[in-house]
Amino acid sequence: MPKSRKQDTVNHLRLKAELENLPGFLTFVSTRAQQLGFAEKQLLEIELVLEEILVNIIKYAYSAERTQAGWIDLNLKCKPDDRLHLEIRDRGAPFNPLEQADPDLEAGLMERPIGGLGIYFIKKLADNLSWHRENNENCLNITFAQCHV
């Protein structure tokens, strides 16, 4: 059960790094974002960023030890503001998405490489993004601010 205390509580979800768990993570975060008052358009952007991060972990983080999928830990940090703060941890190979080169967005259809867009979406749509390595874990912190138009 989520804690009802308003300040600096953390809600935590740990699931196996498997594609079938994607909807579980998305619902967990969307529910919180809706409670905070994020508008529909932004909810879709949040889901997009989250999907891209999780799929990247599911596909690559544990690929060296594929016999057993590792875990993904998602922490929702509830701070006394109307921002959405996420922390995503995995115990896979060190990987900093912020260091990845952007894809060539000008390439024509036949020259366009297949792939590389997911990380670009993460960098483009999150309001704040930071990565560090801690206790053999990749730790990605993401913040979304509400845009009041």
Next chain:
Amino acid sequence: MEIKELKCNAESLTAALSGRMDALTAPEFTDQLEKWIAEGRINFTIDCSQLDYISSAGLRALLIIAKKVGGLNGKLQLAALQESVQTVFEISGFNKIIPLFATLDDAEK
């Protein structure tokens, strides 16, 4: 996600895509389109008015098919994108490599 054939003649096929095109569902699109290509269709128009969400996995599936039909002198074009899906196309620059139309009628002119 659901993909439904609307009409088909000779080398052209129009279909409607609905729901979410994400890492879980995008392979269904690729599989269905590859089936149609194997049946001799090379020009595809996709009505996206009921498509609520697309991620990079969805774009990847579209790119694979667009390249494939491009190589066969065919084309893949999309119509009636919702605003949030249109935004994803613009951020990725896909609006410059896949023809987009405001309505299905415009696409079929």
